[in-house]
Amino acid sequence: MTQRWHVLGVGAIGGLFACRLQGAGADVTLLTRDSAAPPRQLILKDRPTRTHTFAQQSIATSDAKTAADRPIERLLVCTKAWAAEDAIRSVAPDLSEDSTVVLLCNGMGLAESVAPLIRQATLILGSTTSGCRRTPEGELILSGEGNTQLGAFDQSMPPPIWLPDWQRGVPDCQWEPDIRSVLLAKVALNAVINPLTAIHGVSNGDLFAPLLREITAQSIEEVQRLLLAAGEAEIAATLPHRVRAVCEMTASNHSSMRVDMESGKRTEIDAIVGWLLTELVADPPATPHLRALYDAVKKRSHDD
Template identity: 40%
Template sequence: MQSRETTGVAAEPHWHVLGAGAIGCLFAAGLARGGSDVTLLLRDSGGSGQVIIEDARGNSELTLPVVQTGHCAAISHLLVTTKAYDVGAALAACAGDITDGADVLLLVNGMGLAGPLQKQYPQLRFFLGTTTEGAHRLGPRHVRHAGRGHTRIGRPGQVEAPAWFGQFARGPGRCHWDTDIDSALWEKLAVNAVINPLTAVHRCRNGALAEHAQLREAVAALCREVTQVSYAAGYTDTAQTIEDKVQQVIRATAANRSSMLQDVAHGRATEIDHITGYLLRVAREHGIPARHHQALFDEVTALAP
């Protein structure tokens, strides 16, 4: 078989994946199965690069190269899938290995990270992504793919997808280039801001939010505030559809435990600052109290280890 170099076809980028949790492993495996070269970046040099993905069809296993952050050759394409609060430190740990002009795709929860990072690393090009793929860790690099979803990737102001987007389009599930990625991120944040903190505080699965009258009322109140903030911030589609979107997600993920609930249950930090915290900052900018979201934010913050 001829290589891309011998046939005159440019080699596709080699992707490094920073954050070997559920989503990181899922996308690393998807890219590799699609024919891309993929390396996992880990905090330490120990551990195998074996990745196990479980789904309704059974188990699939593959072994990927593993490199310790800060000890890597030049990184030209980086997929970041850490927790939102870890992004800054994780990126700093491998910044010396990232080449000028590199493309960095942030596939993390919440909003508000890209702007400060672009100012800190002006030599890099940041892309943003959001996914509804359902996945959770069963063990180190052992992931249960609980539900198939959609992934949207984009870059504010960029209409055409970069050449490397084809690697995602044929690899990890259903990926689409989104010319209005900010709206896609806001919609995901809005849904998460309703469901995740409520399930964390009440220690319940997503489906319980539709089963109990008190929780249904809480969902409705949170949605009303999201509608107000979304209209004020210019996210009209989310403002008009948030209640339906939230109910759809609750039904589709009724048996799931939200990531925030899992974090609270395991005594870990949560992403509340980057989800509800961001929504509250936007609300304050437009003079909207958002009292129900503030109360929920305070409750989750009080649960922090």
């Protein structure tokens, strides 16, 4: 039976996963805020280059339209962290207790905000290291396959029946029962790399150049301090190695926070550094360097 998916947030990653799922045989519909919703083509520059055509469905419709008119069985959310709650609220009437929502966004704290909005629907959380960027012409340029990990918000839930479909279309896709630890490790990593590259306007690999090596180490140490206060010793211990490894593997890449800041867009600083500073532990230790980075990003970006 063909799996039906709706994708909310069709940027680079949302577009990539829409193409991957369609390539695995899924029936994929893109959700749009535009009242007119003609079919849309996405060109994925892979080996080989492929053109994917998708139906679109407008979420800017009358309140009289009910879930029975346009039900959403499975929803993949790839919006920016700050946009996720409002985006899901806009489609919540189209979800039922049999629906599944996969949240593939950066940051922490989103699941707790989203869960009440989707009522009895199943909530799945995801993390991906796949790299993709969208050109001004709208083409999707794959910069790294990476791996994708999925896990249930309710950790007692077994892998879903649709997981094999994802594993056919999404390279190195795994089910991870302890998805919170995966997400926390990624947030810790991003809390080091993203604000530094954004504030200094550098590529990832530059963080270990002589000019920035010391403040990079300072960021790592303060994120470790927060992790240890929360009892996350293993994630803290592996953080220095993971930061260096990612910076070396993606040396020429621009972090998403740097791209957002330089484009005059709102950043995801609140869901990454902001969450670590205020939500990870009830009585956080002093982290003046990390706080200064957070304040600098907020001041220079279009947040709030």
